[in-house]
Amino acid sequence: MKSRKVIITVAPTGNIPTKELNPHTPITPREIVEDVERCYQAGASIAHLHARDGEGRPTTNREVFLEILEGITSSLPVITQVSTGARGGEQEDRGAPLDLNFEMASLSTGSSNFTDRVNANSPELIEYLAGKMHKQGIVPEIEVFDAAMVGNALYYLKKGVLKEPLHFNLVMHVPGSIQGTPKNLLYLRELLPPGATFTVTGIGSSHVAMITMGVLLGGHVRVGLEDVLTVKDREATNELLVLQAVNIIEMLGHQVADPHQAREILF
Ligand code: MG
Numbered sequence: 580m581k582s583r584k585v586i587i588t589v590a591p592t593g594n595i596p597t598k599e600l601n602p603h604t605p606i607t608p609r610e611i612v613e614d615v616e617r618c619y620q621a622g623a624s625i626a627h628l629h630a631r632d633g634e635g636r637p638t639t640n641r642e643v644f645l646e647i648l649e650g651i652t653s654s655l656p657v658i659t660q661v662s663t664g665a666r667g668g669e670q671e672d673r674g675a676p677l678d679l680n681f682e683m684a685s686l687s688t689g690s691s692n693f694t695d696r697v698n699a700n701s702p703e704l705i706e707y708l709a710g711k712m713h714k715q716g717i718v719p720e721i722e723v724f725d726a727a728m729v730g731n732a733l734y735y736l737k738k739g740v741l742k743e744p745l746h747f748n749l750v751m752h753v754p755g756s757i758q759g760t761p762k763n764l765l766y767l768r769e770l771l772p773p774g775a776t777f778t779v780t781g782i783g784s785s786h787v788a789m790i791t792m793g794v795l796l797g798g799h800v801r802v803g804l805e806d807v808l809t810v811k812d813r814e815a816t817n818e819l820l821v822l823q824a825v826n827i828i829e830m831l832g833h834q835v836a837d838p839h840q841a842r843e844i845l846f
Contacts, residue, residue, distance in 0.1 A: 584836035585828045586799035586844060588625035588778055589618040591817045593805025594637040594666040601808045603816040606631050608643060612650035614817050615657060618803075621821040624841035625658040626651060627685065627720075627801065630676075639667045644676040656838040658682050658845075660720060663708050665698045670707055677711045683845075684712050685748070686719040688735060689728035692755030698724060705731075709740045718846060720778070721747045724756035729770040736772075746845055747777040748801060749793070752785035759785030761792055768796045776845055782806050790824060794831050799844075800824050 591614045596604040605614040608630070615626045628647055632638040644661065651657055660683035667673040677684060686708055687700045712719050719741065721732045735741040749767045752759030757767070759781050771777055778799040781789025786807040790800040802820040809815055810823065825835050836844060 580832060582832050582834065583797075584840045584844065585794055585833045586625060586778065586836045586841040587623045587821055587824050587828075588627050588660070588799070588801040588803075589615065589623040589817055589821055590627040590629075590780075590801055590803035590805035591615060591618065592629045592631065593803075594629055594664070596804045596808060597635060601804055601814050603814060604804050605817070606635050608646040608650060611647050615651055616655060617818045618821045619655050619657050619838075621818050622825040622835040623657070623802075623821045624836055624838040625660055625683070627660045627662065627803070627805070628681075629662045629664075629805070637666055639672045639675045641675055641679060644679055648679055648681065652680075658838055658841055660684060663687075664722070665693070665696075665700060670704050673704070674708055674711050677708070677715055677717060681717055683718045683720055684708075685722045686712065687722040687724065687728065688732040689725065691724040691728075691753075691757075694754040698753075698756065705735065706740055709735065713742070718746065721745060723747055723749050723767060724753055726757065726767060726770060729767060733772060743774065744845075745772065745775045747771060747775060748780055749777055749798070750780045750782070751789045752782040754782075759789045761788070764789060764792050765796070768798070780806055783808075787823070787827070791827050791831070794828055794833065799836075800828070 605611040630643040661676045661681040779793025780801040
């Protein structure tokens, strides 16, 4: 197997984790920036970002995102990626942070269920968010929670809403969406068009198996407390999850990409 550079994305906060669920969850902009710095030192090149208000609740407030964005880009070469996920609220809210100077943004190209709600991404919303990203020069990461979302991304490519090269995030094992099994991941991988790049996210108990298989299949990996709260039954930290991914990547004979190399691979 040919050795290559593998990109680690860290998703430090998400919308669900709290200090009660895991005391290491970064909540304030300052905590998020400091955690991203630790993760960068450990090997992460991309930060997938959500924000919280003063009460710790999910927010798409531009000012909060701006504080996080500036905190990261003022001192770190890390690629910033903002979430436009379904838990962010209505269309305008989900698109609000796209006015800022992020390099990437998540874009789900279809709907599924999350545990407690619909992961709703209507055709109108997808075109709205993709259009805004295109106008701002923000690179979409296509979030795939189920197989139809790959086919739908290809539809939007044909329609001109998305541009090549496509970059996917295969999100495995969200309750209500595709299960994180090797067969399912292999199937999604085989649906991707030639020339596409992809990262793999494994939620909860599927985490290590899915990211390991992602590397074996030629992909990149996402880790972080947004996706998994424990390592070997202990409270995880974002840094520990990045270091675990570094180990997996190196044990499989590859190297971890730095942010400069990640930009060359993705953009
Ligand atoms: Mg997210």
